[in-house]
Amino acid sequence: MKLIKENKVVSIIVICIALIVLTLLIVGKFDEVLTFLFAAFILVGTGILSIAIPLFLISSGIGLYCLPIIVGIYRKHSNLAPIVLVNLFLGVSVIGWIIALTWSFSDNTK
Numbered sequence: 643m644k645l646i647k648e649n650k651v652v653s654i655i656v657i658c659i660a661l662i663v664l665t666l667l668i669v670g671k672f673d674e675v676l677t678f679l680f681a682a683f684i685l686v687g688t689g690i691l692s693i694a695i696p697l698f699l700i701s702s703g704i705g706l707y708c709l710p711i712i713v714g715i716y717r718k719h720s721n722l723a724p725i726v727l728v729n730l731f732l733g734v735s736v737i738g739w740i741i742a743l744t745w746s747f748s749d750n751t752k
Contacts, residue, residue, distance in 0.1 A: 658702035710742035718752045
């Protein structure tokens with residue numbers, strides 16, 4: 643039973659790492675991808691996962707939730723304020739988050 647729980651934790655960590663790497667690649671931060679992966683391997687290797695896992699999951703969730711805002715800032719979107727408001731107030735529903743993410747990728751940039 644313990645092996646099954648450990649496999650679930652490892653798969654959640656791998657999914658979170660993949661989401662963060664994908665986010666960094668979308669916004670073109672290739673150097674940060676290498677730095678992040680190096681830091682993730684150090685955390686796994688030192689055995690402090692009991693502290694790192696919750697912090698990693700929380701930060702991954704916040705980063706994923708703020709992805710429309712990050713993309714809007716990086717692309718210098720002219721409607722950044724409405725994107726932020728839609729993401730903050732309607733992003734809790736998946737539909738609001740998808741609308742904000744789609745809007746942040748639109749061609750309305752400065």
